[in-house]
Amino acid sequence: MxxxxxxxxxxxxxxxxxxxxxxxxxxxxxxxxxxxxxHPPTLKRTWESLKQVMAPGxxxxxxxxxLYLAASAAAGCAYCTASHTAAARAKGMTEAMHGELxxxxxxxxxxxxxxxxxxxxxxxGL
Amino acid sequence: MxxxxxxxxxxxxxxxxxxxxxxxxxxxxxxxxxxxxxHPPTLKRTWESLKQVMAPGxxxxxxxxxLYLAASAAAGCAYCTASHTAAARAKGMTEAMHGELxxxxxxxxxxxxxxxxxxxxxxxGL
Amino acid sequence: MxxxxxxxxxxxxxxxxxxxxxxxxxxxxxxxxxxxxxHPPTLKRTWESLKQVMAPGxxxxxxxxxLYLAASAAAGCAYCTASHTAAARAKGMTEAMHGELxxxxxxxxxxxxxxxxxxxxxxxGL
Amino acid sequence: MxxxxxxxxxxxxxxxxxxxxxxxxxxxxxxxxxxxxxHPPTLKRTWESLKQVMAPGxxxxxxxxxLYLAASAAAGCAYCTASHTAAARAKGMTEAMHGELxxxxxxxxxxxxxxxxxxxxxxxGL
Amino acid sequence: MxxxxxxxxxxxxxxxxxxxxxxxxxxxxxxxxxxxxxHPPTLKRTWESLKQVMAPGxxxxxxxxxLYLAASAAAGCAYCTASHTAAARAKGMTEAMHGELxxxxxxxxxxxxxxxxxxxxxxxGL
Amino acid sequence: MxxxxxxxxxxxxxxxxxxxxxxxxxxxxxxxxxxxxxHPPTLKRTWESLKQVMAPGxxxxxxxxxLYLAASAAAGCAYCTASHTAAARAKGMTEAMHGELxxxxxxxxxxxxxxxxxxxxxxxGL
Numbered sequence: 001m002x003x004x005x006x007x008x009x010x011x012x013x014x015x016x017x018x019x020x021x022x023x024x025x026x027x028x029x030x031x032x033x034x035x036x037x038x039h040p041p042t043l044k045r046t047w048e049s050l051k052q053v054m055a056p057g058x059x060x061x062x063x064x065x066x067l068y069l070a071a072s073a074a075a076g077c078a079y080c081t082a083s084h085t086a087a088a089r090a091k092g093m094t095e096a097m098h099g100e101l102x103x104x105x106x107x108x109x110x111x112x113x114x115x116x117x118x119x120x121x122x123x124x125g126l
Numbered sequence: 127m128x129x130x131x132x133x134x135x136x137x138x139x140x141x142x143x144x145x146x147x148x149x150x151x152x153x154x155x156x157x158x159x160x161x162x163x164x165h166p167p168t169l170k171r172t173w174e175s176l177k178q179v180m181a182p183g184x185x186x187x188x189x190x191x192x193l194y195l196a197a198s199a200a201a202g203c204a205y206c207t208a209s210h211t212a213a214a215r216a217k218g219m220t221e222a223m224h225g226e227l228x229x230x231x232x233x234x235x236x237x238x239x240x241x242x243x244x245x246x247x248x249x250x251g252l
Numbered sequence: 253m254x255x256x257x258x259x260x261x262x263x264x265x266x267x268x269x270x271x272x273x274x275x276x277x278x279x280x281x282x283x284x285x286x287x288x289x290x291h292p293p294t295l296k297r298t299w300e301s302l303k304q305v306m307a308p309g310x311x312x313x314x315x316x317x318x319l320y321l322a323a324s325a326a327a328g329c330a331y332c333t334a335s336h337t338a339a340a341r342a343k344g345m346t347e348a349m350h351g352e353l354x355x356x357x358x359x360x361x362x363x364x365x366x367x368x369x370x371x372x373x374x375x376x377g378l
Numbered sequence: 379m380x381x382x383x384x385x386x387x388x389x390x391x392x393x394x395x396x397x398x399x400x401x402x403x404x405x406x407x408x409x410x411x412x413x414x415x416x417h418p419p420t421l422k423r424t425w426e427s428l429k430q431v432m433a434p435g436x437x438x439x440x441x442x443x444x445l446y447l448a449a450s451a452a453a454g455c456a457y458c459t460a461s462h463t464a465a466a467r468a469k470g471m472t473e474a475m476h477g478e479l480x481x482x483x484x485x486x487x488x489x490x491x492x493x494x495x496x497x498x499x500x501x502x503g504l
Numbered sequence: 505m506x507x508x509x510x511x512x513x514x515x516x517x518x519x520x521x522x523x524x525x526x527x528x529x530x531x532x533x534x535x536x537x538x539x540x541x542x543h544p545p546t547l548k549r550t551w552e553s554l555k556q557v558m559a560p561g562x563x564x565x566x567x568x569x570x571l572y573l574a575a576s577a578a579a580g581c582a583y584c585t586a587s588h589t590a591a592a593r594a595k596g597m598t599e600a601m602h603g604e605l606x607x608x609x610x611x612x613x614x615x616x617x618x619x620x621x622x623x624x625x626x627x628x629g630l
Numbered sequence: 631m632x633x634x635x636x637x638x639x640x641x642x643x644x645x646x647x648x649x650x651x652x653x654x655x656x657x658x659x660x661x662x663x664x665x666x667x668x669h670p671p672t673l674k675r676t677w678e679s680l681k682q683v684m685a686p687g688x689x690x691x692x693x694x695x696x697l698y699l700a701a702s703a704a705a706g707c708a709y710c711t712a713s714h715t716a717a718a719r720a721k722g723m724t725e726a727m728h729g730e731l732x733x734x735x736x737x738x739x740x741x742x743x744x745x746x747x748x749x750x751x752x753x754x755g756l
Contacts, residue, residue: 003247032237035244039729042736045553046237052549053233058222063189064230067196071234073369074200076454076706079241080234081369082252096184099417102369104190106420107179108197108206109365110358111158111172115205117325117333117357118161121129126208165351168358171427178423199747202328202580207747225543231747232546232740239575239739243703243711243732255499284489287496291603294610297679298489304675305485310474315441316482322445323486323617326452328580331493332486334504348436356442359431360449360458363410363424367457370413373381378460451621454706459621477669483621484614484672491613495577495585495606507751536741539748550741557737562726567693568734571700575738578704583745584738586756600688608694611683612701612710615662615676619709622665625633630712 003034013037016047023051030083062091066101073105129160139163142173149177156209188217192227199231256289265289268299275303282335314343318353325357381412391415394425401429408461440469444479451483508541517541520551527555534587566595570605577609633664643667646677653681660713692721696731703735 006017006028016037020029036043054064065088072080085098093101132143132154142163146155162169180190191214198206211224219227258269258280268289272281288295306316317340324332337350345353384395384406394415398407414421432442443466450458463476471479510521510532520541524533540547558568569592576584589602597605636647636658646667650659666673684694695718702710715728723731 030249031246032241032244035246036240038244038725039732041556042240042729042733045556045733046240046736049549049553050233050237052545053226053229057226058220059192059226059230063192064226066185066189067192067227067230068234070193070196071200071231072238073365074197075235075238076368077238077242078368078371079246079248080238082248082371086249086252094184095416099420100179100183100185100190101193102366102417103179103420103423104185104193105197105369106362106366106424107176108194109201110362111176112198112201112203112206113325113361114162114168114172114354114358115158116203116328116330117354118158118164119330119334120157120161120205122205122208123156123212126212164347165354167430168351168355171355171430172358175423175427178419199743202746204746204749208749221542225546228543228744228747229546229549232550232744235743236736236740239703240732240736242706242708243735245708245712282501283498284493284496287498288492290496290599291606293682294492294603294607297607297682298492298610301675301679302485302489304671305478305481309478310472311444311478311482315444316478318437318441319444319448319479319482320486322448323452323483324490326449327487327490329490329494331498331500332490334500338501338504346436352431352435352437352442353445355431356437356445357449359428360446361453363428364450364453364455364458366414366420366424367410368455370410370416372409372413372457374457374460375408375464378464451617454620456620456623460623473668477672480618480621480669481672481675484618484676487617488610488614491577492606492610494580494582495609497582497586534753535750536745536748539750540744542748546744550744554737554741557730557733561730562724563696563730563734567696568730570689570693571696571731571734572738574697574700575704575735576742578701579739579742581742581746583750583752584742586752590753590756598688604683604687604689604694605697607683608689608697609701611680612698613705615680616702616705616707616710618666618672618676619662620707622662622668624661624665624709626709626712627660627716630716 002038003031004037005034009037010040012040013043016040016044019051020047032079032083062088062093065091066093066097070101070105074108128164129157130163131160135163136166138166139169142166142170145177146173158205158209188214188219191217192219192223196227196231200235254290255283255286257286261289262292264292265295268292268296271303272299284331284335314340314345317343318345318349322353322357326360380416381409382415383412387415388418390418391421394418394422397429398425410457410461440466440471443469444471444475448479448483452487506542507535507538509538513541514544516544517547520544520548523555524551536583536587566592566597569595570597570601574605574609578612632668633661634667635664639667640670642670643673646670646674649681650677662709662713692718692723695721696723696727700731700735704738 006014009017017029020033036046065084069084069088072084130139132140135143143155146159162172191210195210195214198210256265258266261269269281272285288298317336321336321340324336384392387395395407398411414424443462447462447466450462508517510518513521521533524537540550569588573588573592576588634643636644639647647659650663666676695714699714699718702714
């Protein structure tokens with residue numbers, strides 16, 4: 001799988017990499033963006049969407065990051081679980097919070113499976 | 127799919143139903159528990175685990191509920207999505223927060239898929 | 253979604269329906285086969301594969317059926333969960349066995365999720 | 379990802395590790411438990427639930443283990459597939475049984491997908 | 505689940521609905537957009553991304569639609585499977601093509617599961 | 631995980647390997663088949679089904695291969711994603727087509743998730 005480094009990138013890719021680096025205050029973009037640079041329109045659209053979605057709003061940045069992590073882990077994406085665990089820690093997720101998030105994830109998986117295996121009808125009014 | 131009502135439940139099932147109703151301050155348990163009552167040991171163990179996991183801790187109850195919802199929606203469980211959306215609203219999730227949670231869920235699904243389709247190697251140090 | 257009934261089926265579809273009915277000793281095939289009849293080559297190939305896979309072998313028929321149910325429930329297929337729960341009961345799965353199967357399914361979901369969220373390295377020698 | 383070894387573990391973690399080793403008659407716990415030790419309450423609760431669920435009951439231990447494997451493989455958890463394949467072999471799953479289990483898993487995946495892609499309505503009475 | 509009709513929609517929602525109707529030459533948007541209108545920024549971003557992604561390019565529109573259907577069915581989304589099956593038919597997918605697409609989907613599900621259950625190492629050079 | 635090489639294979643396995651090599655015009659089968667050879671009946675049935683499904687028909691071979699890739703990536707199978715990306719390239723998928731396929735995959739994942747999280751009712755008539 002090719003990873004496109006800044007030095008080898010086309011101007012349209014560099015522009016996105018530059019915006020990621022500036023927005024996040026980091027020296028280099030991570031592998032996800034280097035891989036996605038194989039298709040510049042998808043790189044640009046994905047980054048712009050992500051920037052909009054993760055901006056502060058009604059939900060604070062740390063909670064958004066933990067929600068992202070929960071969804072990624074529930075979907076079984078190893079890369080995403082690794083990178084969003086790191087991102088959540090950088091935004092303030094403590095070891096205790098990580099432990100509780102894991103517990104919620106595990107519990108949700110169990111009750112999701114049971115609800116589906118039992119084909120539970122949705123409660124009236126929901 | 128059988129749903130076991132309180133009136134028809136064995137004493138060990140009633141004891142769990144009573145604890146759910148008391149803990150949550152509700153008049154009746156929802157369908158998940160009535161369906162799970164088909165196997166009393168699983169009913170009891172699941173409820174006790176859930177009660178422990180969702181108790182207040184390093185993460186506040188609303189955030190825990192939104193994490194549960196994010197994981198359930200990511201796993202595609204319709205029943206769980208419906209019930210945890212309702213539970214999150216009851217704990218204070220506003221319309222704006224729900225909208226942002228949906229946006230994070232959608233974005234996570236997209237980047238999860240792209241990371242897997244591109245087989246992105248996990249960044250060094252993570 | 254179209255369901256093709258025997259009376260309306262082409263000869264190649266009727267031949268498969270007849271074999272299903274004879275093999276299983278039933279009066280009518282269930283909806284899965286009526287839906288799959290939209291593409292006769294897939295109907296025929298799927299039935300022949302299924303017949304081969306579910307034949308008695310090193311694993312007894314009831315256990316095979318419960319494994320099929322476990323896999324279907326883990327994949328979240330509502331139709332398959334419903335039909336294989338019925339099939340397993342018809343082959344001898346008691347209420348107690350169903351309860352324990354549900355417990356295993358729920359536990360597996362929880363530990364699967366935790367193992368992935370923690371990115372646990374596979375144990376040496378496995 | 380940190381793995382917590384017995385020598386470095388807190389007393390509450392050691393107590394769980396000791397119980398796993400005694401219950402299973404093994405010299406060391408596997409990586410799953412060492413990783414889960416990052417959150418002692420989840421470690422303890424998960425182990426106690428697992429011990430209860432996998433105890434002999436209406437379903438024999440080998441069948442339970444194969445059901446666990448089927449669910450884990452259907453959920454795509456590589457770690458869990460590896461460890462439960464090993465566990466099932468240790469409990470008596472022969473090469474022929476493993477082959478048939480794989481065949482059931484593959485067949486279930488195919489028919490699950492077809493049933494969902496065709497949106498087959500659940501058969502009356504189920 | 506609320507569906508927001510045009511008559512009740514805010515101007516920013518109407519603007520998106522109008523663009524969908526014009527782009528697709530249809531009289532009313534389908535339920536997905538009416539549901540997504542609960543969060544106008546996500547409605548707008550999702551539609552603009554979709555319009556860009558599904559525009560004619562190196563892959564023709566019918567093939568793109570069938571790829572969308574394949575991915576949606578593989579992910580088990582019933583709503584998406586229904587709507588993209590209809591969309592693919594509208595773009596020229598014949599009954600025979602639908603049958604072959606189903607066959608590919610089923611076969612992929614089976615070999616995906618087998619490859620994961622066997623933990624097959626990726627071939628050298630890939 | 632054992633890979634069975636041609637030199638060590640039983641006659642029934644060699645016969646399948648020979649047919650794969652002849653059909654595809656390749657010097658050696660890939661790892662999937664070597665792993666599946668652990669259970670010769672499943673090896674033979676899977677290959678024969680795959681050969682039938684992937685034969686030219688109403689859908690051309692390249693499109694079939696891209697559909698296989700889309701389904702495999704949506705299911706999160708890393709091995710299958712790698713091998714079907716290579717196969718699609720060998721059949722003519724250009725870099726631009728791969729980029730657009732990735733964009734469709736990502737978009738489908740996002741809208742699938744949103745449709746499920748919003749529990750959108752299927753549009754009338756579908």
